[in-house]
Amino acid sequence: MRHLGLKARMAIVGSILFAFYAVAAVVVMGVFGWPLPLVLVGSVAFVGVQYKVGKWMALRSVGAEDIPKDRYAEIHRRVESLSESMGIDKPRLMIARMGVPNAFAVGRKGAGTVVVSEELISRLDADEVEGVLAHELAHIRNRDVVMMVLGQGVASIVAIVAQWVVLLTGDNDIADFFLAIVVGQITQMLVMLFVFAISRYR
The missing domain is CATH 3.30.2010.10 (Metalloproteases ("zincins"), catalytic domain)
Known part of the structure; x- marks a missing residue:
């Protein structure tokens, strides 16, 4: 029997993750000038590679x-x-x-x-x-393993975008470099909170 509670939570978290991703995509198109097709292809490739490498590293570790x-x-x-x-x-x-x-x-x-x-x-x-x-x-x-990987991929994308925004809008000095790292970590943790909610429930 399928676990409806888990499915509902995965759907909600999936929607939230998509919202984070959509915001990151809009920022990339606005700040970096990338066309939408390039953003979509790049992000899918990024998550795909992360999925493959992550699985390989988990087994190898x-x-x-x-x-x-x-x-x-x-x-x-x-x-x-x-x-x-x-x-x-x-x-x-x-x-x-x-x-x-x-x-x-x-x-x-x-x-x-x-x-x-x-x-x-x-x-x-x-x-x-x-x-x-x-x-x-x-x-x-239940495909919740895939949800975890996708969540980690989206979190990484959002964090990278946040870091570049800080670097491009600042004075490009050492302070901005460290600020970008902090902002990226905080942003990634914020997104991952929703993924961890699924992890704890499952």
Whole structure:
């Protein structure tokens, strides 16, 4: 069953993020003189690259490797069963040594990846591991992982635009440079507050 509360919150946050993006786009067109098609193509490319690189870095940062089917046949079987019951494709399964029991999901529906730590598998029984896996699969099914990535992309775009506005409208000295950094950080955190609201709820 779809979680209507999560869907409603994602729709609201998505609308707010679009509003932030629209303001940033108008500023770029007004201050920098970029045409709308260039703004759209540039921002889509930026978020796309961030999505790909972010996924790659998340997996690389923990040293994730594919879970061998011969050694963890039960985990593969349970994920196949869960995926079928949720109506999604079976995601790529990976394992990593993280030092603590942990699991996370990256990617989107149809191209997702679930990473579990060796510590989690060793400390939990089979049913508990299945519960964790179901939780991560739900993130992929509800597309809230993608929402998080898009939110981070929009936050980065808005922050970059804010920094350049400060630099171009100031005296272009060292004080403006540091002010731009501060403004960019504050702007990014402001946008990310809405993304964190989804993160905490999910």
